[in-house]
Amino acid sequence: MADTKIRLYVEQPLGEGQTIPLARDQAHYLFGVMRRGVGDALAVFNGRDGEWRAEVREAGKRGGTLEAVEQTAPQRDPPDLWLLFAPIKKARTDFIVEKAAEMGAARILPVQSEFTNSERIRQDRLQAHAVEAAEQCGGTFVPEVCDLQRLDRLLADWPGDRQLMFCDEALAGAGETLGQAGGGKWAILIGPEGGFSEAERARLHALPFAHAVSLGPRILRADTAAVAALTVWQQALGDWA
Numbered sequence: 001m002a003d004t005k006i007r008l009y010v011e012q013p014l015g016e017g018q019t020i021p022l023a024r025d026q027a028h029y030l031f032g033v034m035r036r037g038v039g040d041a042l043a044v045f046n047g048r049d050g051e052w053r054a055e056v057r058e059a060g061k062r063g064g065t066l067e068a069v070e071q072t073a074p075q076r077d078p079p080d081l082w083l084l085f086a087p088i089k090k091a092r093t094d095f096i097v098e099k100a101a102e103m104g105a106a107r108i109l110p111v112q113s114e115f116t117n118s119e120r121i122r123q124d125r126l127q128a129h130a131v132e133a134a135e136q137c138g139g140t141f142v143p144e145v146c147d148l149q150r151l152d153r154l155l156a157d158w159p160g161d162r163q164l165m166f167c168d169e170a171l172a173g174a175g176e177t178l179g180q181a182g183g184g185k186w187a188i189l190i191g192p193e194g195g196f197s198e199a200e201r202a203r204l205h206a207l208p209f210a211h212a213v214s215l216g217p218r219i220l221r222a223d224t225a226a227v228a229a230l231t232v233w234q235q236a237l238g239d240w241a
Helices: 024-033 090-103 123-137 151-156 198-206 222-237
Strands: 003-009 019-022 041-045 051-059 064-073 081-085 107-112 162-167 185-190 210-213
Touching: 003 024, 003 123, 019 024, 024 051, 024 064, 041 064, 081 090, 081 222, 090 107, 090 123, 090 222, 107 123, 107 151, 151 198, 162 198, 162 222, 185 222, 198 210
Parallel strands: 003 041, 081 107, 081 185, 162 185, 162 210
Antiparallel strands: 019 064, 041 051, 051 064
């Protein structure tokens, strides 16, 4: 059996007998930190082929090789749900990405609104957080984390077949209910710490694909709001129902 406490995300295709070369940081973690060696087993996944039991064939300080032996879990993809959020302080932005990956977001899109405090992100670092979240929570899918983009431009090019759950803190419990909107492709939009501007709020309310939703009678911090919104959507329209 694979050591279920050790799960690695790999880029290579997975199939019986597939050889998997390890990057230097993966080799350090597996052989230096976790003290595994030749013949030991672990779980691997690539976001496409499910989870596989793999065994160590070569172990070194700077690299190593695994071999995929058998599939231990099928591929489990999340609903077609995007999470849009305005970046905040570093640790709290990391938290949003990690929880979005755990809770079943298929794509994570940091956006810059009028009141967004951060003008740049480290996309590669946030993507690594999404990978780590999938490794730790038993997932077989890793959401794409996009680079920062302006909210107005994103809305201007919005795909017509995707609905948007717009979390409006000004509604205080008076928004729509998701059950009225139906399933299909969705996105959730969380505003920045300073909220949406009046112009942004007016534009969002006027969009035919946008559904204004309240997250309750209290105004939530952005990171709390992201978790609450994902929970509300998953319970109403996602794969939790």
